[in-house]
Amino acid sequence: MSIITSVRRCYSCGKVLQDNDPRKEGYIEPATLLSLHASDMILCRECYEALHQNEAPAAADVSxxxxxxxxxxxxxxxxxxxxxxxxxxxxxxxxxxxxxxxxxxxxxxxxxxxxxxxxxxxxxxxxxxxxxxxxxxxxxxxxxxxxxxxxxxxxxxxxxxxxxxxxxxxxxxxxxxxxxxxxxxxxxxxxxxxxxxxxxxxxxxxxxxxxxxxxxxxxxxxxxxxxTPGTGVKNSLLGQINYPKEIVITSRLTPRKQNVALNGSLFIGYIARIDPIKLASDKKRVSFTCYFAPKVALKAISPKNDMTALFHKYIKNKALKPHVFWFKCQNDADVFDFELEENGPRDIGIAGLGWVSFEGTKGDVFRIYVPKNIGAYASRAKIIKKKEGKK
Ligand SMILES: Nc1nc2c(ncn2[C@@H]2O[C@H](COP(=O)(O)OP(=O)(O)OP(=O)(O)O)[C@@H](O)[C@H]2O)c(=O)[nH]1
Ligand SMILES: [Mg+2]
CATH class of the missing domain: 3.40.50.300 (P-loop containing nucleotide triphosphate hydrolases)
Structure with a gap:
């Protein structure tokens, strides 16, 4: 006879869990291991970090x-x-x-x-x-x-x-x-x-x-x-190792227009995506004025498509430029819904990449997909045009 005990393994990668050496595979913090019940599905630290999604846009770091x-x-x-x-x-x-x-x-x-x-x-x-x-x-x-x-x-x-x-x-x-x-x-x-x-x-x-x-x-x-030395930019695309150089804005911005239908999507290179998922007025589309570096491709996707499948196809084919090498599938994204609280000219932006500006209505909801740990925001509009004749 022998006594058989089930060995606790990571639910995602299957590696045997251990709480001794953070440098070895299957590591989990001792306190986490202790707090779990036998029936809980457990992830090793590596899988937890890979699968964990932020509940709010990532904030800037400081020492x-x-x-x-x-x-x-x-x-x-x-x-x-x-x-x-x-x-x-x-x-x-x-x-x-x-x-x-x-x-x-x-x-x-x-x-x-x-x-x-x-x-x-x-x-x-x-x-x-x-x-x-x-x-x-x-x-x-x-x-x-x-x-x-x-x-x-x-x-x-x-x-x-x-x-x-x-x-x-x-x-x-x-x-x-x-x-x-x-x-x-x-x-x-x-x-x-x-x-x-x-x-x-x-x-x-x-x-x-x-x-x-x-x-x-x-x-x-x-x-x-x-x-003084600069504070942290871990939550900006420009703070990442090997960020695509095409995203850097080095000359005067020329706005580009994109019309995106309700339930459609604006793909911003293969880096981010903005979907109007609710428009409080009876508008059926949003006119975005886009402020990104000229080599960042913009594509309005019609709601007829399965956008997630298409987004994956774009990633795989690298069809839209630029892309970030660590952004390979939807699991690598943070996804947030921004609901507008005011009417008027509004912006939605992504840290280190740029922003879109549009006429918003209180209650509009936009879903934003950004690479995990990269900041995103919604705000009043940064730019309005000078009135004719004003210097
Ligand atoms: N076009 C333009 N570029 C600027 C301006 N100010 C800074 N830059 C550029 O932005 C980059 C960063 O500027 P730095 O002055 O080195 O920034 P910093 O805040 O001192 O950065 P750290 O010392 O790393 O914290 C450089 O390439 C600058 O040339 C500006 O007013 N206009
Ligand atoms: Mg400096």
Whole structure:
């Protein structure tokens, strides 16, 4: 006679589960294993991570060292210059960062203004940027705190320098923002008109008690402006290893129109998909104005098709360009429904890729498919056109 015991295995890959070595196959955290009942279907950590889907769009990440630097800024009553990349910043916020700076004087610089369509209404976009800050919990943001920066235009940097001088009242200034937001480009423009009145030089090195590499530029004998390392972009396509270079917007955006029928879909390369699944008005289609890099293929799919099958076919044939190599099937997507809460011009966007703009109605529902862990958002429209005759 022998005693037979069933061996617990991963429900998905079938590997024998073990809680000893995270580097070996079939690993599961001891606490998870303990909390399970004999009848539960269990996944090893690898399968759990592969199959797990986010319940909300992924948020931006930030390091503890960065937060400790901001605690210093808070203690000093420093001024914050918060750089955002106008093209794609909506998913770049981190609540802990905003909580630390909420009581400090803040100047918001939105870079890459030169990449926006020529007829974009300036004041509307400034108000949009302030609105996004308010929506993320930074309640005091106002359009007058926002500077739209084209780094080729020295007048923009002069305006920013003037505002910094006025707000900082002799205190330090920390230039913060996501990786690639344009902090160093701004400081380069700032330095073109900078006169060092202190007896100290510009230096680069680790910020005190951290490994954060910062540039420090003396503003006078007692204070500096710091160029800090960018906060995390793990939830942006541009933060992924080997992201397709075609998605990067490097020249002025030219909007493209796509009409998508109710229950149809807009395929955005083979990277994302937006489906109007409920239109509250009796409209049968949505007219999207699309803001993506020119090599990102856009295709409106009619509702006659089985869109999921078609999406898979497109992936397999790599029929639409570009695609991301890790996005192979629907399981690799996060899927969210965005229900509009207001009427008027609205945007839906994907972190690091671009956005679509359309006339929305309260109650409209759009289903968005994005590669897992990539941020997505819905908002009021970032761009409205300048009125005829207005400069
Ligand atoms: N067209 C345009 N490009 C810009 C602008 N500002 C920055 N860039 C470009 O955006 C890229 C990133 O800019 P950086 O200044 O290095 O960004 P950063 O915030 O310092 O990035 P990290 O140091 O990695 O956090 C560079 O290729 C810049 O040339 C701008 O106003 N217009
Ligand atoms: Mg930099």
């Amino acid at each position: 503890d060292e960065f937060l400790s630097m901001l605690r210093d800024a808070k203690k000093e009553g420093a001024t914050i210059v918060y750089l955002v990349d106008l093209i794609s910043f909506e998913c770049s916020f981190n609540k802990e960062v905003l909580d630390l700076i909420v009581d400090l004087p803040v100047i918001i610089i939105a870079s890459k203004w030169d990449l926006m369509p020529k007829d974009t209404e300036v004041e509307h976009t400034k108000e949009y940027v302030a609105h996004r800050f308010r929506a993320e919990g930074f309640k005091k943001a106002k359009a007058t705190d926002v500077i739209l920066l084209d780094y080729n235009n020295s007048a923009d940097a002069t305006l920013a320098s003037g505002m910094i001088k006025k707000k900082r009242q002799g205190k330090n200034v920390y230039v913060i923002g996501a990786k690639g937001a344009g902090k160093s480009a701004f400081l380069t423009s700032f330095l073109r008109q900078f006169k060092n009145t202190s007896n100290r030089g510009i230096s680069i090195g680790a910020y005190k008690n951290t490994s954060l590499e910062v540039w420090q530029i003396p503003l006078d004998d007692n204070s500096y402006i710091y160029d």
